[in-house]
Amino acid sequence: MHDVAREAGVSRGTISRLLNGDGYVSVEARERIEAAIRKVGYAPNATARNLARQRTNAVGFIVHEPHALFLEDPNIGAIMLGANEALSEADYQMVCLVVGSERDATRVGRYLRGGFVDGCVVVSARANDPITDVMKTAQLPVAFVGHPPDLHDLSWVGIDNVASAREITARLLATGRRHVGMIASALDRDSGADRLAGFSAALGDRFDAGLVVPVDNYSYSEGVRGMTELLSRAPHVDGVFAASDAVAAGALEALLRAGRRVPQDVGVVGFDDSAWATRCTPPLSTVRQPAEGLGRAAARSVLDQISGAQSEPAAILLDTPIVWRESA
Known part of the structure; x- marks a missing residue:
């Protein structure tokens, strides 16, 4: 800054005001400072500036x-x-x-x-x-x-996970499914627990805890594991709400292995409207989460x-x- 001040013929305070936007600098002084900065190759020291401001940006x-x-x-x-x-x-x-x-x-x-x-x-x-x-x-x-x-x-x-899960479960029930289960992920988090609550609310008196399979996280592999477990518990299941699209994609894989057709035999819905939803076969019905x-x-x-x-x-x-x- 000493070099810039000497080259531009202005004070260091004027340069500081220009660089930090802290006060008025005339057009003439601004042009001289900018020309001097280019000539001497000055670059502000961001670390020093952040230390002085007690900010890291x-x-x-x-x-x-x-x-x-x-x-x-x-x-x-x-x-x-x-x-x-x-x-x-x-x-x-x-x-x-x-x-x-x-x-x-x-x-x-x-x-x-x-x-x-x-x-x-x-x-x-x-x-x-x-x-x-x-x-x-x-x-x-x-x-x-x-x-x-x-x-x-x-x-x-x-987002309102409870209301969203309740709405898509109700939509699944409206297709005529009678034995609807859930692969419930991440129940140690508000999102997972709230999606299970919404699923339960949509079913009301028809809710069967035996048709809920808890899994650890929102992953494809957990979807495969959860759907395999659900089929072993309830081979007659004809609808599944998976707590995320990745879980739903894994559920589709497990259903395919078991010879179950989607949606003819089992209707499947997910949550997120992520890339998983459109890459699945068939594409997933889901809740669009604005990630x-x-x-x-x-x-x-x-x-x-x-x-x-x-x-x-x-x-x-x-x-x-x-x-x-x-x-x-």
């Missing part, structure tokens, strides 16, 4: 899932892209942090407490999640995608908290239309 994107599922689940990728789009527009970097084990949770918690990011978007948090505790103690700006029950005064963005919209909304909430534009916790719900295709 980075936001963490935390996914609490096994590493393999992080790569397999297209919803996580879409949420990440939506968040990155909003952060990029604000000239922020996204730091991706995957929590797949207790060791990961400890490492990421230490990183967050070290002040390396200005805030966080958190995906797939559970109740009593150690990362949630870190957010509370570190007082970092944060927005969760989903709504674990112990968030209390933290911001979140999500990129969730990521954008969560990132904007974090940015608003950082800037001071949002001073109170926000709760944002996005719409989830039904998309009806050939699988049911």
